[in-house]
Amino acid sequence: MISLWIAQASAAAQPPNADATGGWLVDPELVAPGYTQTMAGGTIQTAFPPPPPPPNTPEWLKTLGDAVRSLFDWLSPLGEPLLWIGGILLVLLLLYLFVPAFAQWVDDLRYRRKRQALADEADLAGHAEAGAARILLGEADELAAAGRYAEAVHLLLYRSVADISDRRPGLVQPAMTSRDLAAATDLPGVAREAFSRIARAVEISLFGGRAIDAGAWEQCRTAYAEMTVPRNWVRT
Structure with missing residues (x-):
């Protein structure tokens, strides 16, 4: 696109008696009027269009997100006790699997x-x-x-x-x-x-x-x- 408007500017600025070699392109006085004329036409894109606006979030999705966030906020104080309980249960499971005496005691208690x-x-x-x-x-x-x-x-x-x-x-x-x-x-x-x-x-x-x-x-x-x-x- 840039090459197109340069070519258009060059064609508009080229005098009738210009030689075929195109040496006139190096003359700013000849290029400037053609560039100004081409840009004034408004047909050349010189910038990116603005991005589209973000889609509107449905109200039910906002409500659901707020509810989930509130639930996590309410459960956050229980995080550490739950970790302790999970660790204790894991230790008991390992004892049951790898310590025969402990497994026998548990089985007797259940019986x-x-x-x-x-x-x-x-x-x-x-x-x-x-x-x-x-x-x-x-x-x-x-x-x-x-x-x-x-x-x-x-x-x-x-x-x-x-x-x-x-x-x-x-x-x-x-x-x-x-x-x-x-x-x-x-x-x-x-x-x-x-x-x-x-x-x-x-x-x-x-x-x-x-x-x-x-x-x-x-x-x-x-x-x-x-x-x-x-x-x-x-x-x-």
């Missing part, structure tokens, strides 16, 4: 806590079962108090079957009789003997033609109470 949690859960379940058993025995006692011993023992039998189903899932099958269930080897000895006494009393009442009296009722009640004790369900 004790798990065992305690299971024991607490068992206690809660035992309390719930004891509460349900007391309610059932209360209902059975009301029947027995009214002289309806057979109904009371039947109630104990039904509840005993439900307890076995809860404690030994899959053991009670639809086609099983009370005698079959009493002979199941999957039942612990104490629970099996207690259930057998209840089932035998009901069987004699239904098929033997002998009524259940107060003495038989007390025996069945004692047997069911034995079935509600959690330790009587532990395999020996």
Whole structure:
């Protein structure tokens, strides 16, 4: 572009009788008028245009940026404590990975806590079962108090079957009789003997033609109470 306006200035300033060698170009008096005429035309770019204005930042982006900055400002006082905590955790991890005694101590601690949690859960379940058993025995006692011993023992039998189903899932099958269930080897000895006494009393009442009296009722009640004790369900 610079060479263009120089050429234009040269052409405007060249006299008719200039020689072909172009020696007149060295004469400032000839170049100046042509340069002035060319620049006055306004067709020559002599400077860079101004840069475009920066795009406007959306308001939601400004709000988000302010929120992030405020969050970091709020968390900055916690930086040093978090570094200390991270360092301590890293040291503990290295001890667990490379120090067998420390790893064993951690595993033992975890096992004790798990065992305690299971024991607490068992206690809660035992309390719930004891509460349900007391309610059932209360209902059975009301029947027995009214002289309806057979109904009371039947109630104990039904509840005993439900307890076995809860404690030994899959053991009670639809086609099983009370005698079959009493002979199941999957039942612990104490629970099996207690259930057998209840089932035998009901069987004699239904098929033997002998009524259940107060003495038989007390025996069945004692047997069911034995079935509600959690330790009587532990395999020996």
